[in-house]
Amino acid sequence: MSPDLEFALATREMANEDKSLVSRNSRSLWKCLGAVTAGFLILLILLFLVLPIVIIFPMSFGSASYLEFPPRGLTLRWYGQYLSDPDWRAATLFSLKIALATTLSATIIGTLAAIAFVRGSFPGKGLFQAITLSPMIIPHIVIAVAVFLAFAPLNLSGSFLGFLIAHTMLAVPYVVLTVVAALQRFDTTLELAALNCGAGRIRTFFSVVLPNIRVGVASGAVFAFLASFDEATVAFFLSGIEGKTITRKMFEDIDFNLTPVIAAVSVVLTVTSLLVMGALHVFSRNPVPAQR
C-alpha cells in the first residue's frame, strides 16, 4: 500500500518547494461556469470521502441507545462504557501492546534490511526484495488464513508472540520502503568522512547515518504502528478467546450488537491514527535534532 509512502514523499517535496499554481482569472462566463461546476463536483467527491468518517464523531456522543443522526442530546456515556468494559479494555491494551512491540521490531528489522538492500551486496538481492515487499500486495485474507493455519498448531494463535510475528511481517515493508528512500537520499561520503574521523562501522551508523535518515525511520515506525494497530484481517483470524485485538472485538460487535460504543471505539481508533500521523508530521518538520 505504497500510496502512504508516496504521500510522505510528496508532502516533503511540497514543503520544500514553493511554486504555487495560481489558476488564471477566467474571463468569460463560460469558463466561470465551468470552474464553478468543477469546483462543486470536487466538493461532492471530497464530502463523499470525508463525511462517512466525520459523522461517527457526533454519533459517538449521541444520547440515544441506538444510532441516530443528528444526535438529540450529548453524552460521554459510550466512552464510559468502553472504558469500563473489561473486554474492551483488555482488547485495547492487547492491541496497544502488539502495536508498540511491532513498531519496535519492524523498525529494527526493516532498517537493518534496508541498509543491506541499499549498501550491501549479496546473491539473490532482487528476489529477496520482492519477497520482502510482497505482503503489501498479496491479499491479506490469504496471509491471515495461512498464518492461522500455521500458528494454531504451535499455540501461537491468540498469543502476543503470534501477533507480533504476523504484524511485524505485515509492517516491515513500510519500514523498508521509507528507510530505503531515506538511505538513497543520504550522501555516502558522510559515511566515509566518519570512518576517516576514526569511527568504526557501528559508530558511524549511530552517529552519522541514523541522525540523517531519522525522518525515514520515524515514518516507517509510524506506518508500522498503524499497520498493526488498525489491522483487522489477520487479527480477525488470529485472535483467540483470550488474546483478542481491538479490531477483532470491534468486528464481532459490529456483527452482533451494533451499539454506539462502537462509534466511540471508532473515534478512539481514528484519533489515535491522526495523532500518530500528526506527531510524525511535527517530527519531520523539525530540521535538526537536539544534539548531545
Add this chain to the structure above:
Amino acid sequence: MRRVILKGETVTLEKIEKNFAETAVVRDVSIAVQAGEFLSLLGPSGSGKTTLLMMIAGFEAPNRGRISVGTRDITFEAPNKRDVGMVFQRYALFPHMTVAQNIAFPLRMRRCSRAQARDRVDAMLAMVRLEGFADRLPQQLSGGQQQRVAVARALVAEPPVLLMDEPLSALDKKLRETMQLEIKRIQKRLGVTVVYVTHDQEEALTMSDRVAVMADGELMQVGAPIDLYHRPANAFVAGFIGKMNFLEGEYIGHDGGEAVIRLSQTATVKCPTSSATAVVGQRLTVAIRPEDLSVRPSGDVRPGGFKGRVEAALFVGAAYVVLVAIDGRAGEVVEARLPANGGSLPLVPGDIVDVFAEPSAVRLFSHQQRQAA
C-alpha cells in the same frame, strides 16, 4: 589555549594497481612523499587521482602494491584506524552537527576528554579563523567557511598526513586563491604531509613542493613545479603544464653540437643533441614554449629559425601574444609570447617575420609519445 603542533610523516606508494571490474584505473604507481611535503596529484578528470587518494585513505584497497605511512604498512588497514586526515571535495560536513561538534567528532572517536576536546576545538577554530562560528550548523556557512571547517576537522586529531580531494573546486576564483594561501599557511605551520588532488595545473604549481602528474591511471612524472615546467619528461607533461607549441618534424642531422629538425622545406629548428637520440629521417615532435620563441621583423633567417606570417598580435596585459603561420606548413600556427616592456609592438597581421627559438629551450619527443598524450 594550546598551540597545535604536528609533525608530518612520509607516505610511500609502491607499485599500486587498482582495477574496477577488469578496467585498470590506477597502473603501477609509485610515489615517495617526504615528511612535511606538499605533494599534488595533478591530472585530467578520470585519470585516477581520486582513486589513488581513496586507497591512501583506506576506502578502497589496491589490487596490488603497498601503501605505508612512516614505517607503518597500512595497505589493508581499516580507514578508521589509519590516522590520515581527509578533506572531501564537497566538504562532507555532518549536517546534523554544529561546527564545534563536527570538529570535535574525531576527538570523540578517540575518547578525548571533554575539556581537552574543547581546548583543541577552540585552537582549531582559531587556526582556521572561525572563532565566532562554533555553534553554527554547516548549512549556515558559506562555501569557504565550510571548507575551513572541513580542514579543521581533518587536522584536529593531529594526523601526520592530510589528504585533500579537489577541496577548492566548488569555490569561485577569488575565494579559491585566498584559500590556497590559507591552506599553505596552515600546512607550513603544522608541518603536516599533504597529498593534494587537483586538476588545476596553476593551483598545483603554486601550492606544491612537488607535483605528480597522472594520466589515464599512470604516473607521468613527479617533480618540483619548476622541473615539470622546464624539463617535462614526456609530451603529455609538456602539454599539460603551461602552454606549449607542438610541431611535427624530421630529424635531418647535426650541425655542430646541435641537432637539426626540419619542419618544412624552408623551416628548421635546432636543439641540443643530448635530447635527440634519433636516426636521420625519423619523425619527431618538437615542443617549444611560447615565451621561448622570439619574433622579429623579417631580415636574414638565422640558422635554426624560420620564416612566418603574423596571423594575429594580441595585447594580454603583461605580454603580447603573437600567432605566426609557419612558412611552408599550411594552416599551422605557433604561439609566441613577447614581453610587453611598455612599448607597442611593431607587428601587424600580415607581416612576414623571423621566428627563432633558443636551442636550449627546444625539446624533442618521439612521435608515439605525442600520440599517447
Add this chain to the structure above:
Amino acid sequence: MKKAKTHKLPVRAAISFTKSKSWRHYPIGLSLILIIPLCLLLGFGFVYPVGRLLGQSFFAPDFGLDNYRRLLETPLYLRVLGRTVIVALIVMAASLALGYPVALAMARLRRDLAGVVMACVLLPLWTSALVRSYAWIVILQRRGLVNDALLGLGVISEPLKLIYTEGAVILAMTHVLVPFMILPIFGAIRAIPTELVQAARNLGGGQFTVFARILLPLSLPGIFAGCLMTFILALGFYVTPALVGGPSSLLMATLIGQQTTETLDWGFAGALSTVLLCVTLVIVVCFRKALSNNRGISNVA
C-alpha cells in the same frame, strides 16, 4: 593482508573484515548479518504459512487436484470468482472516476486549497478500513442515515434494503480505495513541468486541449499505477465485504474466510487462496512496470 582476528566475535569479525575491496559498500558477511532477522521473520511468518496453505490445497483431505476440480465444477464458486473480478473492476473504474478530478485539483490548485484537498484525501487513508466499513453500515443500514432521511422526506414509505448488497460492497470498497487511486495520479500530474502547461496555453491551447493533449497523456503512468493498486487491493479485500456484504455478494476473500471459520475445509480454502494469489501475482508480474512507476515501490523493487 591483514586477517580478521580470530578472537573477535563473529559479528565484529564480519564488520572489520577488510578483504572487501571497497568501504563504500558493505561486505557480503555484514549484509547477510543485517538481513538475517528479516530472513527468519519472513521465513517463519510468511513463506512457511503461505506455502503450507497452498500445500493444503493439494493434500487435504487427500493428495490430488480434487479441490481444484470442485472449484471448477461448482457454478456457485465460479460465480463468486467472476463476481470478484467484476466487483474489483467496477471499484477500480469508480475510483478512477472519482479520484482523477480530485488528483487534478490537488495538483493544480493554489497551495492552501490543495492542502485542504490533501487533508480530505488523507483522513480516510489514515482511518482504519474497519472504521470506514462501520461508517457505511451506519449510513446504509435499515434504520440508517439514508433510510431515515428518505423516510423523513416522504420519498419512500418502507426502508430500502441498502446494506448487505453488492452495491453496498462496491460503494464502501470504493470509499476505502479511492485514496490509493488519487495519490499516484497526483504524483504523476505534479511531475509534469508547469512550463509545459504554460507553453501550451501560450500557444493558444484551450483548457480542454491542454488537458487532452498534455495532462491526460502525461498522467497515464499514474492512472495505470492507481488502477493496478486499487484493482489488486479490491480483489483480495476482506474486511469491507465481510461487514457490508451479504450472502448474495460473496467474494473470493469472504468465501475463503467462510471456508476456514465455518466449514473448516482447509483444502478448499487453500485452493481458493492459491487461485486468488495466482490471479494477483499474474497481474502484478504482467503490469510490474506500471507499478514501478508508483514511486513508493520502485525505490526497492
